[in-house]
Amino acid sequence: MNNSLKRLLQELEIFGRTHDGYYNISADTGEFFYILVLISKAKNVLEVGTSDGYSTIWLGKAAKQNKGKITTIEISEHKVKMAAYNFKRAKLSNIKIVQEDALQEIPKLKGKFDFLFLDAVKEDYINYFKLAYPKLTKGAVIVADNAIMFEKYMRDYLSYVRKNKNLKSVLVPIGSGVEFSLKLK
Ligand SMILES: C[S@@+](CC[C@H](N)C(=O)[O-])C[C@H]1O[C@@H](n2cnc3c(N)ncnc32)[C@H](O)[C@@H]1O
Numbered sequence: 663m664n665n666s667l668k669r670l671l672q673e674l675e676i677f678g679r680t681h682d683g684y685y686n687i688s689a690d691t692g693e694f695f696y697i698l699v700l701i702s703k704a705k706n707v708l709e710v711g712t713s714d715g716y717s718t719i720w721l722g723k724a725a726k727q728n729k730g731k732i733t734t735i736e737i738s739e740h741k742v743k744m745a746a747y748n749f750k751r752a753k754l755s756n757i758k759i760v761q762e763d764a765l766q767e768i769p770k771l772k773g774k775f776d777f778l779f780l781d782a783v784k785e786d787y788i789n790y791f792k793l794a795y796p797k798l799t800k801g802a803v804i805v806a807d808n809a810i811m812f813e814k815y816m817r818d819y820l821s822y823v824r825k826n827k828n829l830k831s832v833l834v835p836i837g838s839g840v841e842f843s844l845k846l847k
Contacts, residue, residue, distance in 0.1 A: 688837035692720035704777035705730030711782030712736035715745030731756040768793040784815035810839025
């Protein structure tokens with residue numbers, strides 16, 4: 663990763679910590695996702711909940727190194743504008759941002775995804791996941807943020823992925839807690 667991208671990520675990380683309402687993943691969670699995309703060789707990443715694009719830049723940079731791309735969905739017009747500006751600054755042209763309610767948008771998405779990141783409304787993780795599931799490849803990685811901090815709002819999701827025989831799922835105590843799942847078949 664080049665120095666100007668590292669500087670931008672640092673700037674956005676500080677911005678998120680010092681301003682209300684952006685709810686970015688932690689920097690170590692960003693590093694973790696970056697590594698996960700690289701080792702899984704994911705080429706088609708889907709993110710639900712962009713905010714100002716901090717996590718998208720981590721994921722998009724790794725996807726670019728895999729010669730892949732990312733689609734990210736954000737409902738807020740203001741945040742979509744901020745994120746689009748940040749993606750330009752990051753010089754990442756492999757990011758497609760969609761301004762829409764993810765519950766409406768996911769069923770319309772074309773193609774398959776080999777990496778899914780859930781980070782919008784916690785109570786809806788189960789719904790995002792069920793809508794995205796038919797579009798996930800065998801071996802797809804699914805990561806869901808806030809599995810410790812907001813565990814009580816996402817219990818149905820956590821229980822569903824942990825009991826599902828087609829998935830292997832484990833809680834990773836990084837940042838706000840990440841539920842990491844692998845689609846086995
Ligand atoms: C936790 S923030 C995302 C943070 C971002 N992933 C990061 O780490 O930089 C959640 C975002 O989901 C968006 N959101 C909420 N409901 C949504 C929905 N139904 N569809 C798409 N985005 C939604 C919010 O506007 C908010 O920006």
